Amino acid sequence: MIKKVLVANRGEIAVRIMRSCREMGIKTVGVFSEADRSAMHVRYADEAYFIGPSPSAESYLRMDRIMEVAKQSGADAIHPGYGFLSENASFSALCQKEGISFIGPDPYAIETMGDKITARKTMIAANVPVVPGTTEPITDLKKAVEVIQEIGLPVMIKASAGGGGKGMRLVKEASKIVEAVSAARSEAKAAFGDDAVYIEKYIASPHHIEFQILGDKHGNVVHLFERECSVQRRHQKVVEETPSPIMTPEVRARMGEAAVAAAKAVNYHGAGTIEFIVDDNLNYYFLEMNTRLQVEHPITERVVGVDLVKQQINIANGLPLKFKQEDLKQSGHAIEVRIYAEDSDNNFMPSPGTIKHITEPLGLGVRHDGYAYEGYEIPMYYDPMISKLIVWGETREEAIARLKRALYNYKITGVKTSIPYLHRILEVPAFVEGSYNTHFIEENQQYLQPRTNCSGRCEDIAAITAFFDYLTKLEKLQPAVPTKELGSSWKDFGRKRSILRL
Amino acid sequence: MIKKVLVANRGEIAVRIMRSCREMGIKTVGVFSEADRSAMHVRYADEAYFIGPSPSAESYLRMDRIMEVAKQSGADAIHPGYGFLSENASFSALCQKEGISFIGPDPYAIETMGDKITARKTMIAANVPVVPGTTEPITDLKKAVEVIQEIGLPVMIKASAGGGGKGMRLVKEASKIVEAVSAARSEAKAAFGDDAVYIEKYIASPHHIEFQILGDKHGNVVHLFERECSVQRRHQKVVEETPSPIMTPEVRARMGEAAVAAAKAVNYHGAGTIEFIVDDNLNYYFLEMNTRLQVEHPITERVVGVDLVKQQINIANGLPLKFKQEDLKQSGHAIEVRIYAEDSDNNFMPSPGTIKHITEPLGLGVRHDGYAYEGYEIPMYYDPMISKLIVWGETREEAIARLKRALYNYKITGVKTSIPYLHRILEVPAFVEGSYNTHFIEENQQYLQPRTNCSGRCEDIAAITAFFDYLTKLEKLQPAVPTKELGSSWKDFGRKRSILRL
């Protein structure tokens, strides 16, 4: 059984993993770069080892250094968290070779799922639906028309050599097929000197819905239902929720089965996520598999009632899953938002700096996974995520209300954060109704601009407070009032005390 | 419908109530005494009104002042929290009279349950089991012996006029009945000049188990299962958990029915708690009813998945309960501990003072209901409870591990707290096994003494850290190193900046 885990990561996920280890009575080893000496994961770990300069390539991505620390510290397992080495097949292989348990899948699963083409082929073989389309470039008009008819409209035609929108054509009507293929090809030819094209089913209103799975080393795989992750900005998830507001029990069951089949196709063990693209009619297609813990895993933990990190460790220990599919169910609704150190109103510019003051939201239904603290300087070398706020409610409506309440009470000063922006998202009508797709942020710009929620009184009070603070500071610079006469003993005592106080 | 709630309380419960109001879109009005100007509930409320000097009798217990504020602010309801006016029938009546909704039961229910004798009689009439015993004083030996035989051994004989243990006798064997009654009577006579005695069933291993109930204004009452509150110090609950480790599904169902019957007997509406005393064979007896929200209500909220404050408000609004008994179930295990500002190792002496630094525990399964913040001075006028830490786990074992992890990461400096003491409780074998009764703290003193968890190295490191801090402070008192020569513009700039910075 695993007794000491090296956590090859930093930030909130490193601390989150160490929490579960502590609950299991497992010792933890942290590793840190130059920038992270004062980071929370170093303080939280039982042991901490320096592994190199601040840039990740010279520290958190250094497999050799990490392996060295694992041996020096006597760790019997390594948890990679997410990012960094978490989906690195060579690292998984290195752990195997060195006889240290890698808390994650084996190199084969990582490799197969890591390569888009191989993954797609493996899924087709396993009868998991993929987005209909060609895998080989088409250089022939007739063949292109045939394929389009097979896939069914609408489709997107993309230049094989392409990029930047050149040689792309969306076709919605049968009468436009030939025209579009010809246009795309000649544009591609002109732009890239190559008229080969790919053809892919076009999903007009795409939803990003993913399924959490868990597989043990005995061939058992279960899914822990879906997460709706369609609120994205530049392919970066911003808000995640479960259940998905568009899901039905029937489709959920079928997608769950597909997710389990996908995992079984690569003999998957560990925690993993099958990402699907889903259209408005709930047709779903395999997009990719993340062979690691996801940032948004806590919403699943909350609604299903399972600690996923503990499950990962149990699986790495070779234990069979202790629940079957029919034992699992969803209860209530959970939403996660990611709090970034960024200036959301200024092109989402990162805002590194020192946290001056932090007030975390508390109370019923609120989970907070963070790692920052007062006086902590958010380093500029890594992802600017400060924390994740996860709320649960009996219903989706209650969860949204609770999240707004929690954001209202979450105060971070010293750096700009995405808190006000997140609050605005929660008030967009499409979000409130639960009818949104991955174009949500783009399409709702008018709701996402900074607004004035407060009357002129607010502005006045802001001004007066600053004014008052300034006057108070000025006053403190004046010479102090002489102390009262209290008899000689008292004066002696006073003097002595002030000396003692340096 | 209620639009603005005056919260006639302070501390964590005031903030907790305001949180639910905020989630419901209800405005909140806070009231505060002199000592509480900087308290969190004043900061959290939408409106705040000063109501008087620090002693509760001159502020939080002043019904007239509170009613005045309710009218001035246009509040349409008052939530009394727990303590203060929460079980004051006159206040409930005053609200009725003034046409302001009292979020709690009506005066009749408060009064009936507030008087021990009336409550007992009402319960007997409703077929709710009470501790067998006499309600009238017995002045006759023969009658006493008869009653004892009826109740069954063991029994406790208590002087009717008594107190302080005088005239008390525990009888376990039939052969000792006459002797014990005679001895108790003569002792009572000598001590109080009155030889009348009461006789009560003696429960050797008492468990304090209570049931949460909710009743609406349409006669519907449900229970939300039990809370085990046997870990008590001087009748003050210290740790609460649900489910109770000694409960069985059958007894739970029967006790739940008894709890519902008890509430129905007084036409109860609102949230309430039926306290039972339970012996090792799971015989249960009505002890009393708390006609308000309990301090420990969050563990029920977590395991049943219901926001009790929202339910209270819905009930006050005249809405019918939206769930039936069969819709409710317990899922997982929850434990609450109360964090006090006290010196647990020094006779539990209260430790008021200023919070210098606070680090709240975060992560999966942790709820934290508090009101203190850095720089906050815990006033000496009120209960020294700082916060409640509530954890949830899939199993009792996981919940205990999680609570230990959370306490480990909960740091408060500036005042002494009960955190180390609570940690020790969680490691007492009887607690770990779940086989404890209300004598738990008394009987486990040997486990509850302060211990050294850390080697000599810990002590050395403590000493070195203080030493290093001292040296650093000394160093700062030395004159600063002259700044580097940077050319005249730079010097100018430096000078200017230091002026700007005052």
Add this chain to the structure above:
Amino acid sequence: MSYEIKINDRIAQAELLSRNGNQIQVMLDDKLYELDIMEVERGVYSIIHNNSSFNVELVEAKNAKSYTVNTLYESFDVQIIDAESKYLMNRKKDDGEDDLVIASPMPGKVVKVLVKDGDQVKAGETVVVVSAMKMESEYKVKQDRLIKKVLVKEGDTVTGDQPMVIIE
């Protein structure tokens, strides 16, 4: 004494009329405010005005006279303008658009320094490039300028508001 206060783009007149413990009277332009004001945490004020409760957070910006002020969902830039500030503001206007010092508004790493002491640069020329969290920012001059002193070199880590180049 009356002060000028700049709140975002508005300039208001403020005067503290009286103070009695937490209770203050302030005249802001033509409005009289009677407030109960209290610093409850470092930089966090609790204010009660006509029984409404406000929480206001102050973060000192460039100097003791300029603040970022956060209320419920809003953020204001507030600057207290006294004689000295006025002088500096006027002087700055005379100088044209550039600050006399090019400073990085946020911590980062100096990626490129394109000038050296004594260089003459043209309006719009980039002087220094700083990278933070994988984004690069270019710092330019707006007028033809003389580089008086370069205070950083490539590879240096700079803190927020640290002067990098002094120009004339």
Add this chain to the structure above:
Amino acid sequence: MSYEIKINDRIAQAELLSRNGNQIQVMLDDKLYELDIMEVERGVYSIIHNNSSFNVELVEAKNAKSYTVNTLYESFDVQIIDAESKYLMNRKKDDGEDDLVIASPMPGKVVKVLVKDGDQVKAGETVVVVSAMKMESEYKVKQDRLIKKVLVKEGDTVTGDQPMVIIE
């Protein structure tokens, strides 16, 4: 320079041998400690010793030389003893058992003052009674004493460590 450090009842010799950034070498009695030490929050230190990670919280007690030090589950009273402290400690020993000043260790309200300036009190006599959170504490003298100065009156609110009575 070597210092004496009092940790609970133990007195240890401490000397800082070297310091290089966070890295320090300290000799504590006959043990050499090489530590990576860093103040990460106000009064909170992160220490790495032989790759073990410690969090240590310091709360200044009566003065800058005495601390309450919290480690994982333990709390130590630590005092740095320099020449001045030694002098005071010796003087205190000469005086017998009483402190020269009776101070309340915690904030509270003065319920009773039983003496006035110039009173002679007997050993064990109660001088003042303070109430905090509904508990009353009596402050007594351990020896026959002269009351030099009473600094509080009944009904006063006292802060932690506030002197209440000066004795001789």
